[in-house]
Amino acid sequence: MSLLHVSGLTKEFGDLVAVDDVDFDVEDGEFVSILGPSGSGKSTVLRMVAGFEEPTAGTIALEGEEIVGKPPFERDVNMVFQDLALFPHLTVAENIGYGLKQQGVPKAERRERSERMLEMVRLEGYGDRTPAELSGGEQQRVALARALVNEPALVLFDEPLSSLDRKLRQHMQTELQRIQTETDTTFLYVTHDQEVALAVSDRLIVLNDGGTQQIGTVEDLYEDPASRFVADFIGDVNTVTGRVTDLDDDRALIDAGTGEIPVPRTAIAADVAAGDDVDVCVRPYQVSLRDAATTETDATDAFASTGTVLSRSYQGSDSLYDVDTDAWGTVSAEVREDAFRNGEDVTVTWAPEHVHVYRRDDEDRPDGGETEDRPDGGETEDE
Structure with a gap:
């Protein structure tokens, strides 16, 4: 059974069909990227999985349980946003442990788990700093640590590397792969950047105009594109x-x-x-x-x-x-x-x-x- 099963997913905004009958599965431990141009529906798909948008039609099952209709805080998922959404008035450690605090986890355990995550993202000793004292790449790592600290079944990414320069973006690609492998966490990553998607993904889901163009491994999509659009978009x-x-x-x-x-x-x-x-x-x-x-x-x-x-x-x-x-x-x-x-x-x-x-x-x-x-x-x- 797939960790995430999406079937017939459709989202309409008035006369606009933003997502049109999309089906896909994500297996436990996979790094899957949803790739497409602006307006392809990829972020809308992610927001429906996260619970920030309700589908017009279709089902979303996580670990075999239907989650459509459940609020975001009742879904075993965390999300890393494009703007990171770190709390500027909290320290790095407090940002990482914020979700644990909301769950009622004791302070000592929060501190221990936050320190473990700081080690995982290679920011040991940064716990007392504020987000303003960090570089863009360091802030990215804090946002990732916050998303991983409560061990969700699925972590969602909405173009989190888009604001970084090319060299730092390439470094963070490597870090994402390392952390995903070491934690054995399932990642669903949305991007319009084919370079990022090709570098980090086990499989790709290519969308255009709200519909699925092709799903497969990086090698499959590059070497055997199913359509003129995929051939042009991937490489x-x-x-x-x-x-x-x-x-x-x-x-x-x-x-x-x-x-x-x-x-x-x-x-x-x-x-x-x-x-x-x-x-x-x-x-x-x-x-x-x-x-x-x-x-x-x-x-x-x-x-x-x-x-x-x-x-x-x-x-x-x-x-x-x-x-x-x-x-x-x-x-x-x-x-x-x-x-x-x-x-x-x-x-x-x-x-x-x-x-x-x-x-x-x-x-x-x-x-x-x-x-x-x-x-x-x-x-x-x-x-």
Whole structure:
């Protein structure tokens, strides 16, 4: 039995459907992130689990018990808010022990448990300080300690790292993982930041426009996105337009402006049919660059186009190139070789087995770009 079971969860605010029939489970000891753009419904889901919003429809069960209708203080959950909500007039130790005091836990036990939590978050000796004397990262740790001290079944996070700079945010990601592992507590974490979600999560729940787009491990969502939206939202992706000229159980023939390319059926979304206009998506790290003068490419075996290097960004172990291709407009390639310079002619290629192909549907695309009538080698939509 799952620790948290959410079924048919819906929330309406007048005519606005903020959350639309969402289902998911969280297992005991998991670190699960709900990821989506602003307005996707992710924070509303979290607030319904916490008890700060009542669902219009659906059920929420914690440890097998229905909790819809119960006030927040009767749910075995704690929440770490975006603004942390530390009491400025209380010491660090008093902030951590506040919930225990409300439960009637004796003072000596409160002090002992607060000190244990300070050790857990590596703030030993900070108990007598006030929140104003702490850095942003230290305040984050105090808020986490306060949420963990009464050993809840589930801890909820509403974008608590969004106010931190990138270096501190990366440090806190590591700390969250360490603390979650050491305490064996279940975390449900809401964020719009894909970098955070990819770094800390066992599984991801991707929402858009109130509905579930995909649920799975980080690897599943990155390597096998279920939709054009997920492919674009989880990591970087190149998208070129094409048309399916033939389709059977084993493969599809796709014309993306450079001739028909056979693509494995496993790379094609289930709703794609022969004759459909499609988006052909490929990750930058799957794109290869070669010197245009020396490259021998069989256009029937790979997606390929000549082009000119627009820019190069050194990434440490890799270099990220933007190439103005003759067939598709700008394509990004993340490669180990640092062999090309701006203005140089190159050939861009990628293998058919590395693509994901989705039926073109403007309503599902984050940029709302125009659908082209045919794959004539024109520009890709804006990224």
